[in-house]
Amino acid sequence: MTLTVHAPDGVPEVVEGTDLAAVLVGLVDLVDGDVVVVTSKVVSKSEGRVRAGDRDGALAAETARVVARRGPTTIVRTHHGLTMAAAGIDASNVALGSIVLLPLDPDASARRLRERLHALTGRVVGVVVTDTAGRAWREGQTDIAIGAAGLTVAESFAGRVDAHGNELAVTAPAVADEIAGAAELAQGKLGGRPFAVLRGRADLVLPADEPGPGATALVRAEGGDLFGYGAREAVVRALRGAARDQAPFGAPVPPEELLAAVAAATCDRATGSVEEGVLVVRAAPDDAARVRPLLDPLAFAHGWVCTPVEPGSAVVARMRPSTP
Amino acid sequence: MTLTVHAPDGVPEVVEGTDLAAVLVGLVDLVDGDVVVVTSKVVSKSEGRVRAGDRDGALAAETARVVARRGPTTIVRTHHGLTMAAAGIDASNVALGSIVLLPLDPDASARRLRERLHALTGRVVGVVVTDTAGRAWREGQTDIAIGAAGLTVAESFAGRVDAHGNELAVTAPAVADEIAGAAELAQGKLGGRPFAVLRGRADLVLPADEPGPGATALVRAEGGDLFGYGAREAVVRALRGAARDQAPFGAPVPPEELLAAVAAATCDRATGSVEEGVLVVRAAPDDAARVRPLLDPLAFAHGWVCTPVEPGSAVVARMRPSTP
Structure with a gap:
């Protein structure tokens, strides 16, 4: 099996009201079954989620509860249910003295982008909205899916058995997160490539009238996690x-x-x-x-x-x- | 930028002593700068890490310390420093009644595979050994890098500034983990494709005489994490x-x-x-x-x-x- 991940150059600066679908369609010829990946940063910018100020000042409003603190680091659970340092508030790739808040409802953002891409091209694609997140126990960050539309976000092997007869009950690859990470490898952090298109996993893309579970389905419910607090x-x-x-x-x-x-x-x-x-x-x-x-x-x-x-x-x- | 991820079909059953490099070279034409990804399962099988028994029986020997428990789930820190349910002991894709332990030193396994690939082909590639791991706060699993050789495992933007003059000090994409996840999208869990080759990020591949930091560099040191216990x-x-x-x-x-x-x-x-x-x-x-x-x-x-x-x-x- 062969996949391609293409992150186009030439994306103009995104501002409030930018039609992201129109920008992407001008840069990439989409086909049915593509998965379109876009950073939450440009989604937020297009949705007017840029604010004057710093991260500390905006943190309380974005926080559902504090999960852990150490020194200058505060890890919180956001109103979306995401557990992230500084509530995912971003102070990079934005004008000095400004910050970018996460989209209010990243799954809804993904659905709108999917529908607009369908309207412009007739293509049925999946959409993933990504953000960069640290992890427990491991250094560095990976991009994860904070919004999704028209996509199976986790494969399920419940009830399946492997070639040896072993049950695969608990195996559920979080493919939306793996797609987000694969996209980051092509997007990079400094190249001005907020879009990526993953081709080759059309089996994960749902019919046009099915929005799917969204990335919310990847958020473990409050109280369901063993690491609800540091x-x-x-x-x-x-x-x-x-x-x-x-x-x-x-x-x-x-x-x-x-x-x-x-x-x-x-x-x-x-x-x-x-x-x-x-x-x-x-x-x-x-x-x-x-x-x-x-x-x-x-x-x-x-x-x-x-x-x-x-x-x-x-x-x-x-x-x-x-x-x- | 365009990446490809190719997971070849036709890999024979791997047993103790199987020359993984020779198997891969028979299936893929490698080029300089490729990143070769292989599941820890087949690395372990080739290294004779299959044992008779069940996961519970083998857990204590693989455990450095217990991190969290709930019901039937035990999350431990392994001797490698990996925090994983059941210490990464695998009971799938192996004969019924057998288990597969993680490689003793996955970075060393990666180095050996890299050297053998170089000997067989003259190509300078990076190598990632992967395993499937759950995460705090999110449902499902992603593949991560538990071993690496000849690869920059985390990019560093320390001291870099974006186009707006914002410092990117804490941004360090864990590219080895993102590569592991991208590979899983092409490998799948049931298709018998334990190898994948990622092409297009030759900038991450180190010269032949540099093994690099290994995936150990992605393990946060004991006491350095806010989630050392559930x-x-x-x-x-x-x-x-x-x-x-x-x-x-x-x-x-x-x-x-x-x-x-x-x-x-x-x-x-x-x-x-x-x-x-x-x-x-x-x-x-x-x-x-x-x-x-x-x-x-x-x-x-x-x-x-x-x-x-x-x-x-x-x-x-x-x-x-x-x-x-």
């Missing part, structure tokens, strides 16, 4: 125990899982048993004072909550699943 | 406070940063001041008992440690940076 932020939030901070830790775990966490955190000084859905935690009298303060943050981080117990009892806490 | 795991580890668990939280923060965390976690019930590098934490007498147990895990997560104070003092703790 490691330090998680500790601070669990110790504080404010109800509004609990959801990013995820839904209540099964009691056995919480029991294992209690044993680990207390170095086995506390034991517990499950009694009618309530986790009853006990400790030796000498250990109770040391164990008890650990249980509130532990319960909090596992989607549970401690309820009061009678003083002087061998029971140091009763825990029940939190029901926000 | 959110729940971070809470459990901080509450337990075992010295060996502290490094993944990172180096000691500046005292002002810890002070802000103390204020946040205690809902401003504790205040502090920095006195000769020691953080002195005070609280009202009524609050001291509630505040004190929070300070050990807080200090721990920020690379600090609490030292004993005289009982009955308004000082509830003195903290100093941890020096492991």
Whole structure:
């Protein structure tokens, strides 16, 4: 199988109101099944998302919640559900003293571009809107899909088996993100090539009347991720125990899982048993004072909550699943 | 700019001792500046890394430390420094009842393949060894570079400015990962195409005598990442406070940063001041008992440690940076 990725030169400066589809059509002959990739930067510029100011000043309005902080770095979850440093606010390739906010609804931007390309050319293409994002655990950034239209964004092999009979249940290549990265290799950061066209995966392109799931489908739901907070932020939030901070830790775990966490955190000084859905935690009298303060943050981080117990009892806490 | 990604059909089953370079050379005419991409699966098979057994049984030996757990999912840091579910142990595209471990040293595997390709063809190419990995915050998986040779794995724009005069200091596209993802689009998961050749980015390929930094350069150092533990795991580890668990939280923060965390976690019930590098934490007498147990895990997560104070003092703790 052979793919091509073509990023055309000669794109003029994009300003509010620029017809991106018309620009691209003037530079590339599209065919059915092409995937058109465009940076969110020029989508934002065409949609009037340029603001005077700096990134720090604009951060709060773009932030749904803070995920992690260290020194000058703030990683937040945006209103789109994207987890990004500085909420994806961009201060490069824009006039000095200005910033570019992400498109308000990148999937809608992708749909509009797809429809306009269809109107201009009659071609049925997929569209990906990209942004440059850092990753946990790895240096550097890759481009990812923050908007998509007319495209299968993740292949699914659920129920498929390989040639050896092994199930491929959990394998779901996030092809929209791989397309975004492939496009970046041709676009570069300094060449003025905000468009790319990937040809050769027409199987991923949906019929003209199907917008598809959009890149939103690649965003893991709040609470569904194991890394909803940075490691330090998680500790601070669990110790504080404010109800509004609990959801990013995820839904209540099964009691056995919480029991294992209690044993680990207390170095086995506390034991517990499950009694009618309530986790009853006990400790030796000498250990109770040391164990008890650990249980509130532990319960909090596992989607549970401690309820009061009678003083002087061998029971140091009763825990029940939190029901926000 | 135009790139092509070609994944040849017709690759025979790879077994221990298979000469991967000879297989590829029989299928593709390489040119100088090509980037050859190969899945870690066939590299491992050729290197005899297939084992009888299941993933759970092999996990401990491949694990440097556990990063996060939830239900049946265990995400670990491998001895290579890769953060992956099940340590990258693969149970697909292998005989039922067998598993494939990652190559012992994927950068070395890439260097050997590069040298062998050069010996067979005289061509100077880059090599990327890939694996399929999940990501924080996003659904699905992408292929990433776990080994590389003769390749610039991350472009650097440090000190460069864009056409508007904005510095691009932190922009470092992880091109080796983007190449891995682009290759996956052509390889697929079920087509028996473990090789791909990316043509058009010869600027990333190093001279024959330069192996380059390898994909190891894309691994963020232990303690350098904000997500060294999953959110729940971070809470459990901080509450337990075992010295060996502290490094993944990172180096000691500046005292002002810890002070802000103390204020946040205690809902401003504790205040502090920095006195000769020691953080002195005070609280009202009524609050001291509630505040004190929070300070050990807080200090721990920020690379600090609490030292004993005289009982009955308004000082509830003195903290100093941890020096492991």
